[in-house]
Amino acid sequence: MVVFCAVVGCAYQPGSFSSPLREFVGQRVTVGCLDLAVDRRADLSIGPVLAYAFANRCDHAAVVDLGAAAVIGRSAAGGELALRPYDPRGEVHAAEIDGRDVGGEALAYTAERTMVRLCVDAAGLAHAGAPHWLCVGDAPHLVAGSTP
Numbered sequence: 001m002v003v004f005c006a007v008v009g010c011a012y013q014p015g016s017f018s019s020p021l022r023e024f025v026g027q028r029v030t031v032g033c034l035d036l037a038v039d040r041r042a043d044l045s046i047g048p049v050l051a052y053a054f055a056n057r058c059d060h061a062a063v064v065d066l067g068a069a070a071v072i073g074r075s076a077a078g079g080e081l082a083l084r085p086y087d088p089r090g091e092v093h094a095a096e097i098d099g100r101d102v103g104g105e106a107l108a109y110t111a112e113r114t115m116v117r118l119c120v121d122a123a124g125l126a127h128a129g130a131p132h133w134l135c136v137g138d139a140p141h142l143v144a145g146s147t148p
Contacts, residue, residue, distance in 0.1 A: 011100040014057035022102045024053045027136055032128035033062035034097075038120050040136040046086055047111035048073060048118055050136070052125075053104040056097045062126070065094035066107060069125035073115030083109035083118070094127075 017024040017035055026039025034054050041049040050071070056062045071083040085092050086108040097103050109118075119135040122128075 012055040012057065012102050017055070019055060019102045022053050022055070022104050024055075026051070026053075027134040029122050029132060029134055030057065031123045031132055032126040033058035033060075034064065034122075034126045034128075036122050036125065036134075038122070038134045038136060040118060040138075041106060043114070044108050047083070047109045048115050049106055049108045050118060050120065051104065051106040053102070054097065054125075055102040056099050059099040061096040061098055063094055064097050064103065065125055065127060066105060067092040068094065068127065070121040070131070071109055072119045073109070073111055074117040074119075075113050076116050081111065081115070083111055083115070086110050 024037035026037045028037045037053040039051045121131045123132040
């Protein structure tokens with residue numbers, strides 16, 4: 001990787017949603033210094049899972065706060081529920097990402113029923129002011145670890 005970075009350069013290019021280190025799959029948005037992609041993964045037995053890919057488009061450090069992002073789930077019956085990340089050890093907290101760096105994380109959210117749609121306030125994740133909602137639909141048809 002060192003040779004590749006020396007030849008091509010590994011610094012993230014703002015707005016590209018592209019990096020040799022991370023895929024940016026799903027709904028994309030720019031909020032503050034962050035270019036962010038949110039995608040739904042297969043649900044776990046405890047609830048739905050969201051994958052986050054993010055990159056700092058600025059030259060200075062920026063906040064990434066997955067725990068601060070509001071997440072709303074919608075059931076098949078149309079009911080909405082505010083979801084919280086499954087975090088039994090208290091590990092989800094605000095962190096900084098260096099300028100032009102990339103990162104990612106997947107979080108499970110606790111829900112007692114199936115959520116057909118999930119919406120995330122991307123601006124809350126970046127501490128970037130007015131809400132900016134990204135929504136992802138149906139989960140892949142299998143629960144992680146299950147067989148068809």
